[in-house]
Amino acid sequence: MLTRALNAYLSAFAGLNRNIWMLALVSFINRAGTMVFPFLAVYLTQELGFSKPQAALILTSFGAGAVFGTILGGRLSDKIGFYKVMFWSLFITGILFFFPATHQ
Incomplete structure (x- = not known):
């Protein structure tokens, strides 16, 4: 069941241009970096003394x-x-x- 869903997902995006895949990867990395902001307040107060x-x-x-x-x-x-x-x-x-x- 899971492999069938994964194959359907990959086949839906298989025809996309390489530039689109690169843009998606860079956007993912960029958005993954924003996950630090919820922890920034903790770091500022507990580690840096703000x-x-x-x-x-x-x-x-x-x-x-x-x-x-x-x-x-x-x-x-x-x-x-x-x-x-x-x-x-x-x-x-x-x-x-x-x-x-x-x-x-």
């Missing part, structure tokens, strides 16, 4: 930044093109990863 209101402010700031960043990214993509928006956002994010290391 108070509960501070941890709530950090998580709320992240959520607000995600919402407004999505809106801004969409408008910029419409105005200047998605490639430039993706390139510069990834480039700037890469540079910003070095700043926490300067405060250690």
Whole structure:
């Protein structure tokens, strides 16, 4: 029964393009990474010593930044093109990863 269901599932998606499979894999990895957020409040309070209101402010700031960043990214993509928006956002994010290391 289980093998028949698995075969039916695989045959339904067998004709998809390789790029679609890569996009699905990358999206899965991206979404799997978001599973850390429910545990981030615990880590911030128990391991790093933040108070509960501070941890709530950090998580709320992240959520607000995600919402407004999505809106801004969409408008910029419409105005200047998605490639430039993706390139510069990834480039700037890469540079910003070095700043926490300067405060250690």
